Amino acid sequence: MNTAFTIALAGNPNAGKTTLFNHLTGSRQHVSNYPGITVEQKMGYLLHNGQGLRIVDLPGTYSLTAYSIEELVARDFLINDKPDVVIDLVDASNLERNLYLSTQFLELGVPMVIALNMVDVAEKRGISINAHELEARLGVPVVPIVARSGKGVDQLLDTVLATIKAGEKPTPVHLRYGSDIDEALNRMTDDIESCTTLTAIYPPRWLGVKLLENDEQIVQKMAATYPEAAQRLKKECEEVAKHLQDTLGVYPETVIADHRYGYIKSIIHHGIVTRQFIADRLYASDKIDKVVTHRIVGPLIMAAVLFGLYTFTFNYSTAFVDLLDGFFGLVSGGVDALLPDGPLKSMMISGVIDGVGSVFSFVPILMFMFFGIAILEDSGYLARVAFMMDRIFHFFGLHGSSVMPFIVSGGIAGGCAVPGVMATRTLRSPKERLATLLTVSFMNCGAKLPVLTLLIGTFFADHKALYMFLATIATWVVALCAAKFLRMTILKGSSTPFVMELPPYRFPTFRGVLIHTWERTWQYMKKAGTVILGVSILLWAMMTYPGLPQEREAHFAHLRTQAETTFNTADKAALQQALQKIDADEASEGLRNSIAGRTGLALENISRYAGIDWRTNIALLGGFAAKEVIVSTMGTAYSLGEVDPEEATSLSKRLAKDPNWNPVVALTVLVFIMFYAPCFVTVVCIAREAGSWKWAFFSMAFNTLLAFIMAVTVYHIGSALYLS
Structure with a gap:
């Protein structure tokens, strides 16, 4: 080739x-x-x-x-x-x-x-x-x-x-911009042509036009390479701008834009475009928009469409999620049979296989969600959603286009903050974009759903639907209020006008939808899979090492020997029960002595103000890495071993009986988990999208502080009401 x-x-x-x-x-x-x-x-x-x-x-x-x-x-x-x-x-x-x-x-x-x-x-x-x-x-x-x-x-x-x-090199076209600007460009010619480094790259007249338009990049390049000429050119541009303001009340860029459109009209009027006008004709898109963007009917349709999107996602992805879970279960069983007991086997199963499995089990859900979003996007409907939400978002210092990152992140429940953060690329204002990507993680992503289901199902079983609805509303209210606070303080600035084209409705092509779905899914798999794998191994190590001192291991070995001699072989059930209790006590003490356990105990000095004990702290530490691991980490922390987030019945019973837990504590933990620091994958994504790790660290600190203040408030108000 x-x-x-x-x-x-x-x-x-x-x-x-x-x-x-x-x-x-x-x-x-x-x-x-x-x-x-x-x-x-x-x-x-x-x-x-x-x-x-x-x-x-x-x-x-x-x-x-x-x-x-x-x-x-x-x-x-x-x-x-x-x-x-x-x-x-x-x-x-x-x-x-x-x-x-x-x-x-x-x-x-x-x-x-x-x-x-x-x-x-x-x-x-x-x-x-x-x-x-x-x-x-x-x-x-x-x-x-x-x-x-x-x-x-x-x-x-x-x-x-x-x-x-x-092979013909085009000659730059010289448009006419009226006598004032054309004369100014002629006067600027000598200075511009002396800037040979720039004229070797850009056409000279084009440089002059950009200077008059106050193009920031060209102005900076001119000032950096030819400061003296830049000063003279700047003065010339300021004089032209003042003259146009005094005489016409406009800036040079407005005059330039008007003359460009004048040039276009002069071309079109030469018989290039002919129209067949039809009286009172409305295009199909306009007719649809009269209903779809209606002030009252529009939001109802939007809610129905989004509810349909998530219903489609969860109803049809379940079978594929179960297949993946079964596959990773088989892999885990195979490794369990092949490898001898020891640290390597523990790391491979708990760190590697479960780590990868927790991420890839969400891939079918995300694929179905991205498929539905691609259809809405390619059909032109998402532009209408942004259009309708602009008024609300504008009040909170955000842009109408911010609505999609919120929805993708789990605005209805079940999304993911990683593609939500990446979706902020459509926002042009840097400050509005930062405010959006710093608050999308408040949404109830799919990784938070097992925790919400566990705690609401355990302590608020009679009102599950109500509490799930309130949790969804709370995420939107808190996210928008946080955005408003950021826009009034560190991201202060005027809001960008929401000007967007409402493209005509089109039937999406199946090929195009598949390409968009695969692009987004592959980005998630690349960015999430590798990071989660490393974090899962790290988390396993933190909950495993340094282990118990030799004298404590000898103590538990002595207890096992005593149990074996106390119960005769005929009473195997009693012996098994005694050994299980010894194993549970050893695991609990080992957890206390691990890096994660010591950290959880140290944090209890602060978390107790919100009614959160050290074992829950360990699970919350795991949530810094990935929200998917909170339930399984809670199972381990409460001496129940590995617990599948989808099968948390035993953990639910244990929490319901635990004296440290009650409905108020459950609500407090729920609030904290919903709003504290994003998972590590999202933090990495924020750093990449914001172009600086300082915003990623700010996100962790700001979200956690806000979540803790809310949790303490809920705990103390709830305790007062609960006790009364």
Whole structure:
């Protein structure tokens, strides 16, 4: 195969870029992050007419001015990586708005082919586009396609290869921005052209336009490399801005945007677009939105859809979860039979197999959840959910787009904070994004459900449904209030206006849904599986070592000898009972003497204010690693050995009889577990997404402190009411 050419896919959000990328690359794609940035990078390969093509899916963006991370990433890739061709995806049904980005590609002088996508949707709306005339006016190839069905895609690739082989370097287009700005650009020319390091990378006039737009990256680069010229250029830009403010009451970037749209309109008015107007016509999407986004009916539909999503997830994933549990049970039994008793066997079963099993048992649940979310996302419904929730979220200092990370994290119950944290990538405001990723872990993820089920089923069996409902409401209230507190203190700043496109409803393609489902599931398996494995082994070691001193081991050995001599062989039941009690006492003392036991006892000096004893502290320490292990750790800590989180009956009975437990303590522990530090996998994910470990550590400290204050409050108020 020949050397692969690099093709960049660019375009507005919802223009069909991802659909085309999936159609071109299928399973031959790789998902990662751009170096040092948490914006997702998708790359794939295909072979067309014997020529290899490397396809890079750039973040969706409306502009090339660096107002957001996505815009900065897209622009830097075009400048630094210099793709052989940029395929600009343009929504044919929204031509004028989509061509705004195209004009900036023309100004930048990148080799470009316009893929006029969704021509079928445009035709249904009575819109007809003369692609040949548009090509002549813009001076770049224009190919009509339907990315969903693949219509016109082969012709698009033929045009791309022809453009590359022609080898003509495009000349940057000089748009006119009115006399004031054009004259300023002419005056700035000498200073800009003297900055040879920058003009070797960027077109000179384009640099001038970016300086007038106050593009932060370009301003900083100019100041760092040519400080004297930067000062003169800055003064020129300030004078132009003042003049435009005095005369027109606008800033230069507004004038520049207006003239770009004027350029687009002048092209469109040359018979490129013809419309068949139908009186009082409403598109299908508009008709649906009149009901789906209704102030009263909309939230009810949203609740029903989300309830249906989780019903689908848990009803149909159960069989696969049981199969995985059975598989890991067989593996555990096989290792138990093969290896002799000892530390290695204990580590392999309790540390490795149970550790991996606790993570992978959730994979079917997540796959079904991601499958349902992909359908909602690809159909266009999730955009409506964000639209409806914006008013509530805006009051608490968040963005309408924050709703999906909360839902994915377990807003209804049963999600996972890891993909929830990763879902914050869609938020453009850094402070709103931080506030969201720091609070999504308050949701009732699937790992917390066994604990909620155990404690509510044990102490509030007559009102299980009510307490589960209240627990769900509490997570939302606490998360939103915590976000409000963060936005008023360390993340203070103005809220970002919620401006988003409501894409038309579409039937998702099965292939696209499967690709999205697999991408998200594989990310979870990679990021969660390896970390949990290490943490499980560490937790096992903390509860096992340093073990009992030799004299204590000798003491329990002596007790066993005494029991064997006291009970004759005929009374095997009594002997077995005595030996089991000795083993339980030895295990309990060994646990007290372990690293985890000593830590739990030390923490009891603080936790007793919330009515939490040392054994529960050990389980809570395990929860720092993974919430999945809280129930099994409680079983061990209460001298019951290994307890399956799904089969916690014996632990339930033990807690109900334990004098240290009562409904108030159960409610206190429940509150603490719901809101204290995220699991270690989520903490790692927060560090990666926030770009700093300080936010990950802050999340652990802030959540735990808040949870402890709430737990102490609940314990003392509850105790007063309970005793009275």
